[in-house]
Amino acid sequence: MLSTEERLCRRDKVVTAAIRAGYAWAAFDAEKDAWQELARMAGVVMNACGPAQGPRTSSTLISSLSRPLRQMAPGLFEDDPVGDLTVCSPDTSDDGVQLSDDVFEYGCEHIVDLLEGEAGYRHNGWMPSWAWMRAEMVENRAFQTLDQGTTDQEYTAHRRFVIENPAGVRQRLAADFSDVRGDKRQVRYGLIPPERTFEGAFWWPCPVCRWPMRVQDTEVHCQYAPHNAFYYIRAARQRGTPMLQPRDGAVPRQPKTQRFRSEGPDQTVCVEEGVWRYIVVPGISEVRLFDRLARLDSRGVEVDLWPSKDTYDLTVRIPALGWMKHLDLKDVTHAKHLAERIAAKPPAAPTLVIPDHRGEAQRRKLDDLLNPRHRYEVIMADDVLKEVRRRLRKVKNA
Incomplete structure (x- = not known):
């Protein structure tokens, strides 16, 4: 019989492996190494579940991702609420799959480092940091090299700037940050991902966290469910600009439509997903x-x-x-x-x-x-x- 500590350790390995496998499955058509990732995660799940337990192949793991995790490993989840987590849900925009919002709300709270010691593997460029790094690891990576030798006040100013400015125009962000910190050493911002833009020309910040919301066909929403930001894109436009309509009266007033530009001084950027989830959201x-x-x-x-x-x-x-x-x-x-x-x-x-x-x-x-x-x-x-x-x-x- 497993001790409580061992059961929790194995549970978090299953949660992490399932989330990584879900990300790989959602990105399968675009990433040549996705199947390798799926195979690796199937092995992790098999090892964590124990003999004759859990999915035995990559294909059975994939089919398990659209069902609650407790069905994958009943003995590891018991009455644990994370057992209700379903990793993948249908992507209505292209008949594929996507990670469920629950992954970002509480699945991320259980991320552990599964493949510690495999030099270079984790840094493959397409697996996001939040899928393999714990919250404190993301925080350390984001601020450690930027804030060595700085004062408490400079650290606080930097961290607060990131929380209040997780996305925007690159040139303006750099200028505003320089005003706050007096230098240009800044957490990295990258181009807003395609799935967070509409028609390659517009994007919308969540009214709570201000990070770009996900766009799926005519739906726009923040993937952190407690922010309660879920909208529909209106059929009618205002001076050629698309507008949003809240799903219901409990949703905050629709944010202003922002222009997306991929090049030039007005290039629109955001912090990476791990920084958003582990620094911006709790901050x-x-x-x-x-x-x-x-x-x-x-x-x-x-x-x-x-x-x-x-x-x-x-x-x-x-x-x-x-x-x-x-x-x-x-x-x-x-x-x-x-x-x-x-x-x-x-x-x-x-x-x-x-x-x-x-x-x-x-x-x-x-x-x-x-x-x-x-x-x-x-x-x-x-x-x-x-x-x-x-x-x-x-x-x-x-």
């Missing part, structure tokens, strides 16, 4: 909470964003009271998986903050999973504001 909640706290500055609050180059997400202080709190924001789909990550790698901050959009139910569940075994305070983002305001009233009444 939105961190920046949002920082800004809400920073607005209390005139009342005696001091707040630092990613102090000591991301040792903490936030540090908030009220000097008049001698009070300080370190915060670590955790925007993860399932509380059970978040508890696993915390147990494996305890955060530096004793206070864990759950973004408000995850809801009180997730906070309570995480608190139950972590305590009393681990001594963490688990609160919502709104709770941080409430506590700071309550303490400010003490300063005022003193």
Whole structure:
């Protein structure tokens, strides 16, 4: 019988291999090495599932990708919510397949390095970094060489710039970044991928994360489902420019249509997918909470964003009271998986903050999973504001 640690290790190998196989299958017609990748991932799945378990060939692995993962390896997923993940879904634009949005929402949370030690293999140029690199690896690769020898303030300015400007016109991004950082060492931006443009001439940023949304026939949506950005392209145009229509009343107002240019000074670019998923998406909640706290500055609050180059997400202080709190924001789909990550790698901050959009139910569940075994305070983002305001009233009444 497998120990819990071994089962989780094998589970994450199956999740990662299935996602990589799904990417290879979706790119099969365009990438000559896709079948080799599928064969490698079939071997990983067979090894992780154990004797006489799971798909036995590349072809059976492919057929399994359109079904929940728990059907592939029941013993590894049990009551685990990631077992509901279906890796591939039909691509309505060309009768092919594509990675499901669930892959980007919570499948990415389980990515592990499967082929460590195979020099050069991972860097084959077509397998995206998020499909084989953990979140901290993507972050380190994005910022390490760019921020060596820089101050905390320069690191924070660089990271915030990327979160707030994940896409745009290359020349303008370079100029704006130079104004912020005073130099040109910047996270790499590449041309917006074809599947995120319409008619090779237009693109739309997600209204939440501002990264280019995926275009499929007449549908446009952000692949990170919690952003709730799903639109249809209108049949009628405004002065020759295509316009969007929200799927329903809960979807944010349609973003402005942007021109796409592949060459010249107005070339339109975006950060790579791994940087978007692992730096931009979680960073939105961190920046949002920082800004809400920073607005209390005139009342005696001091707040630092990613102090000591991301040792903490936030540090908030009220000097008049001698009070300080370190915060670590955790925007993860399932509380059970978040508890696993915390147990494996305890955060530096004793206070864990759950973004408000995850809801009180997730906070309570995480608190139950972590305590009393681990001594963490688990609160919502709104709770941080409430506590700071309550303490400010003490300063005022003193």
